[in-house]
Amino acid sequence: MTKTLIFIIFLFVHTSSLASSILLKNINGYTLNNTGKLVQFSAIQFTQDRIDKLFKATETLPISNTLTIIDGKGKTLIPGLIDAHGHVLAYGLSLVQVNLNDSKSEEEAVKRAINFHKNNKDTQWLLGRGWNQVLWKSQQYPNAVSLDEYFKDKPIWFRRVDGHAGWANSKAMSLAGITRESISPDGGEIVKDEYGNPTGVFIDNAMSLITSNIPEMPEKEIKQALVKSMQALASVGLTSVHDAGISSNELNAYKALTKENNMPIRVNAMINIGDDNIDQLLKKGHFYSKDDKLIINSIKISADGALGSRGAALIKDYTDQPGHKGLLLYNKETLGQLIQMAMNAGFQVNTHAIGDNANKLVLDFYEQHITNDTIRQMRHRVEHAQILRLKDIPRFKELSVIASMQATHATSDKNMAEDRLGSKRILGAYAWQKLFKADAVIAGGSDFPIESANPFFGLHASVTRQDNTNNPKGGWIPEDKMTLIQAFRSFTLDAAFSGHQENIIGSLAKGKKADFILLNQDIFTIKQSKLWKTQVLQTWVNGEKVNID
Ligand SMILES: [Zn+2]
Numbered sequence: 001m002t003k004t005l006i007f008i009i010f011l012f013v014h015t016s017s018l019a020s021s022i023l024l025k026n027i028n029g030y031t032l033n034n035t036g037k038l039v040q041f042s043a044i045q046f047t048q049d050r051i052d053k054l055f056k057a058t059e060t061l062p063i064s065n066t067l068t069i070i071d072g073k074g075k076t077l078i079p080g081l082i083d084a085h086g087h088v089l090a091y092g093l094s095l096v097q098v099n100l101n102d103s104k105s106e107e108e109a110v111k112r113a114i115n116f117h118k119n120n121k122d123t124q125w126l127l128g129r130g131w132n133q134v135l136w137k138s139q140q141y142p143n144a145v146s147l148d149e150y151f152k153d154k155p156i157w158f159r160r161v162d163g164h165a166g167w168a169n170s171k172a173m174s175l176a177g178i179t180r181e182s183i184s185p186d187g188g189e190i191v192k193d194e195y196g197n198p199t200g201v202f203i204d205n206a207m208s209l210i211t212s213n214i215p216e217m218p219e220k221e222i223k224q225a226l227v228k229s230m231q232a233l234a235s236v237g238l239t240s241v242h243d244a245g246i247s248s249n250e251l252n253a254y255k256a257l258t259k260e261n262n263m264p265i266r267v268n269a270m271i272n273i274g275d276d277n278i279d280q281l282l283k284k285g286h287f288y289s290k291d292d293k294l295i296i297n298s299i300k301i302s303a304d305g306a307l308g309s310r311g312a313a314l315i316k317d318y319t320d321q322p323g324h325k326g327l328l329l330y331n332k333e334t335l336g337q338l339i340q341m342a343m344n345a346g347f348q349v350n351t352h353a354i355g356d357n358a359n360k361l362v363l364d365f366y367e368q369h370i371t372n373d374t375i376r377q378m379r380h381r382v383e384h385a386q387i388l389r390l391k392d393i394p395r396f397k398e399l400s401v402i403a404s405m406q407a408t409h410a411t412s413d414k415n416m417a418e419d420r421l422g423s424k425r426i427l428g429a430y431a432w433q434k435l436f437k438a439d440a441v442i443a444g445g446s447d448f449p450i451e452s453a454n455p456f457f458g459l460h461a462s463v464t465r466q467d468n469t470n471n472p473k474g475g476w477i478p479e480d481k482m483t484l485i486q487a488f489r490s491f492t493l494d495a496a497f498s499g500h501q502e503n504i505i506g507s508l509a510k511g512k513k514a515d516f517i518l519l520n521q522d523i524f525t526i527k528q529s530k531l532w533k534t535q536v537l538q539t540w541v542n543g544e545k546v547n548i549d
Pocket of ligand 1: 085086087244447
């Protein structure tokens with residue numbers, strides 16, 4: 001061994017065992033303090049993954065040769081943002097499958113499929129996601145026929161943007177043995193035309209008729225898609241996300257990534273109650289990786305479908321479809337049993353509920369099964385809490401249940417939601433300020449890839465109730481706007497709280513994790529209409545800069 005090499009090894013061992021600190025100075029820093037007040041600072045010092053100190057502009061900065069000093073060039077620095085509800089694998093796959101988001105017609109969706117297929121001929125199935133017939137002139141569900149014309153022998157499965165319906169071609173249907181005699185399963189629908197023939201669209205529980213034939217992804221591909229997704233999430237300023245319903249295969253992939261030290265951001269993953277191995281997973285209990293990048297302490301249950309596909313369970317008929325009240329994915333008894341089973345196993349229960357009937361039922365079951373303080377302190381959540389009867393709003397505080405809400409759903413859904421619900425019920429929909437007035441905690445999120453993962457879109461929608469063209473004027477149902485501090489809190493401290501992580505993330509303070517982002521503009525002084533344009537310059541997780549280029 002040469003002398004130089006020995007010296008290099010010595011240097012490496014020496015410096016890595018010496019925990020050198022980093023001082024990031026000359027920044028326009030903001031965080032909430034532990035009383036929820038916005039405070040400012042101009043430098044932050046951290047050692048490895050933990051914050052040592054924040055410095056106010058009036059304080060003298062330390063000088064030491066073990067300190068690495070970085071000049072923040074006056075940029076705005078805030079805690080890393082947290083998305084309390086997204087789908088990491090689905091987002092990763094949306095980056096590598098047919099992307100049908102914002103397609104303007106069924107024809108355009110088919111065209112995108114043809115173009116994608118040109119460069120991806122080897123795939124056994126053609127998979128994709130993102131269509132939304134509400135954005136199409138026809139307002140009609142798509143049909144297998146339009147795909148069959150170009151894809152006779154290759155099975156196709158395209159999920160609707162909300163993941164609550166899918167569009168198959170005839171090849172995929174024949175592999176699944178679907179005929180005009182096929183009967184819709186409970187909590188699902190095989191859509192049929194006026195002659196009784198299946199059209200190719202499958203809603204909620206009927207989707208598995210098709211998806212059970214899609215070959216399982218090998219772990220290597222799951223891992224690649226997860227990493228791709230997490231890198232993209234880091235690039236928009238998310239340092240932590242709650243993955244809303246993972247399978248045991250995804251869980252294994254996450255655990256492998258944790259071991260390989262290949263998790264770009266933190267994930268707080270909810271185990272899907274529908275997983276085949278659920279009994280074992282409940283028995284295994286919680287999981288916390290050493291670096292706090294991966295946490296598992298919650299279970300995801302889905303009570304109903306979504307509003308766009310009229311799968312959300314309403315108490316009264318849909319305004320635009322008399323005689324139809326939506327779908328509960330389980331019968332009431334089973335739903336209650338699942339909630340109780342997950343609570344008794346010591347897990348936080350996060351139940352998807354969109355319609356007012358689903359929300360009422362979930363709150364009823366929570367009330368029934370939250371029988372002591374230990375269970376109450378698990379901070380059970382309602383995912384979406386989208387359409388509430390006004391009288392159910394105070395129950396969140398009463399039961400210590402968190403409303404996990406996605407502001408951009410309101411601005412994307414507004415017209416459709418009014419059609420579905422009418423002018424009276426809409427007042428309990430996306431009712432953020434009404435929930436705050438009733439002292440509820442709202443955890444912010446986006447439900448990516450259904451909506452953009454960009455949390456600045458979420459902050460913007462929260463405070464303006466407008467889309468990115470700043471419409472409608474004055475905001476949609478403006479009395480339910482959040483203040484900027486409320487919105488910021490929902491994407492930081494309260495999202496952290498909703499994942500039992502407020503002691504380590506959600507704000508910047510001594511002893512907490514060095515998770516922060518640098519921005520191109522000061523979100524607390526710019527015009528609120530410009531919030532969504534905010535660009536993330538750097539993302540740091542556990543005191544390390546994430547590669548976001
Ligand atoms: Zn979701």
